[in-house]
Amino acid sequence: MSFRAVLSRRAALLGLTGSLAASHRARADATPSPLAEGVCRLMPQTVEGPFYLDPKLVRDDIREDRPGLPLTLRLRVIEAGPCTPVPHARVDVWHADARGIYSGYRRQGDTGGLSTEGQTFLRGTQTSDAEGWVAFRTIYPGWYPGRATHVHFKVFLDARTLVTGQMYFPEPATAAVYRDAAYGNRAAARDTLNAQDGIARHDDPAGIGLCTLAEDQTGRIASLIVGIDRKGPPKAGWWRF
Secondary structure, eight states: OEEEEOOOHHHHHTTTTTOHHHHHHHGGGOOOOOOOTTOOOBOOOOOOOSOOOOOOOBOSBOOTTOOSOEEEEEEEEEETTTOOBOTTOEEEEEOOOTTSOOTTOSSBSTTSOBOOTTOOTTEEEEEOOTTSEEEEEEEOOOOOTTOOSEEEEEEEETTEEEEEEEEEOOHHHHHHHTTSGGGOOOSSOOOOOGGGOHHHHHHOTTOTTBOEEEEOSSSEEEEEEEEEOTTSOOOOEEEEO
16 A cells, blocks of 8 residues: 655755754765766656655764664765755665664564554754765665665755655675674565566666675765756655555
8 A cells, every 4th residue: 555645844844954964974974076967967756755754864874773884875866957065965774684674663574463653763854965975884785674774864955855765885895794793684585686676677767776885894885866856856765665
């Protein structure tokens, strides 16, 4: 089933003010790099769900108590076409933990018997800096049945949702990460790779949401260019299960 997700003006504006300083702190872990040729494409609109909520957490470290391989998550918001950076955009991210569990909802886990209501791990908001960058300290996301490994994000400017997107990860890197104990001993077996993911194939057949991945002494660094259209109409998200 699906539910129309309606974004209120109040929710869109919350977090824009005062979060720029937090974004600059995050840049210590995410030094901007030049735009590569051919990356100024429009990020495809995709489904919102599952499990978006706005806990109003303006922060660069979203890990809380979640174990897993450290990951620096970098997104650069640009105007698709001219490649100009978009400052002062609000960027929300959320993703599953190493066991495929999202915070804030019931019926979680491989057996559906776990509730994480009231919890906020692996969720956060930043505001893009002058070069369009935001960065979050997190963990490499885990998988859950029916989906490839991914991170959800939303980009807002003023009161408008500019894009609801998903970031995907290179499969060889994901396979290596999942050999770590934090990602193993699951009740179910991983069943979906990028090429098999129905949402990725339908909404992003060109693979624009596939991140670039690097390593440093602390863990992995995932980077993605998010091309938006500031003149386009507001985007409405969907929850799909």
